[in-house]
Amino acid sequence: MNPVRRRRLVALSIGLLGLGIAAGFVVYALRENLQHFVSPSDIAAGKAPQGHRFRLGGVVLEGSVQRSPTSLEVEFIVTDRFKQIPVHFSGILPDLFREGQSVVATGTLEGERRFLAEEVLAKHDENYMPAEVADAIAKAKAQKDAAR
């Protein structure tokens, strides 16, 4: 390889390596800031921002959804299976919202222990399967639980 090209190759490689390391540090430093939502455990640990909007993420606790018969108001509990927090929302919920499903809610903390949501989004997981397969899995799980 002629010396000019070799010099370009080396300079470019070192440049890219440096850039990669710098980017790695930036990403590492921003780890916390780039979180899209906080969990109920974070709130319990006092990590949630006080007094302004943030996003809460977690699973809708089974059996916790209470709808008002006369309005769009709904109360449910969001959990990360360690801590829980009650959420109040008034509006139309996404189609995928159901108990046991993940959600991300935007809103503010009311006092210490209640979250007032302005927007609730359903979070989908990475599992895709036909309905028959989902039924079969649920059935097998129920049998296993019954045998226990």
Next chain:
Amino acid sequence: MNTFLIWLNSFGSPEKFHRVALRFEPWLLALAVICGAAALYLGLVKAPADYLQGESARIMYIHIPAAWMSLFIYGFMAAAGFCALVWHFKVAELMAMAAAPIGAGFTAVTLITGSLWGRPTWGTYWVWDARLTSELVLLFLYFGVIGLYNAIEDQRKGARAASLLALIGLINLPVIHFSVNWWNTLHQGNSINLFAGKSSIHESMLWPLILMAFATKFWFGASLLARTRAALLEFEAGKEWAQTALFGPRRPQA
């Protein structure tokens, strides 16, 4: 290394590149059409609806392959740009620049289909989570490369400047891919793990995805060759080989 460079160099000859590209193009295009049609039939008609999302999950047969291509083409563009910067291959410069609009197109398709899927599934067209934002940054990087290339008068210098920008933007690729693992995002995790061997998509839904991934790759190949060929012909329009390629061999003057 040296034999590889000599082999690579033989493609550096515009005339040879033109000849080889012309031969491969129709085949790649035909494969793309066949795979794409099969994937669409399997995905939209044969594959079952998702247990939770229903029919709207079918948009993934376009969304996921397009998203893969948006990353793949960027990687290709950066690699070609690297060759262009180090060895000043004319064909590599033109290839990198020919790939940029194709990649931008796939990125736009990814963002639009994702947005249309997000509305019924999540309840919103757009959120500023790490995955969505980094993919949007990728679109802007493509725009930057295209814009820089066109802004510089000297075509070859412009191509090399844009290649450097493409290389710098390379750090966005791992960020996009791993964003769903590194941070809490609204976007779900990766459904398909080629290397781990276990995917969370049921087999009946996996085949149309894989076929579509091949279709988009073939289409990229055909489109890339055609665009690079056209750029080469334009760049070397005055040369003998280009005249021959365009208007046939010159007849002896009577």
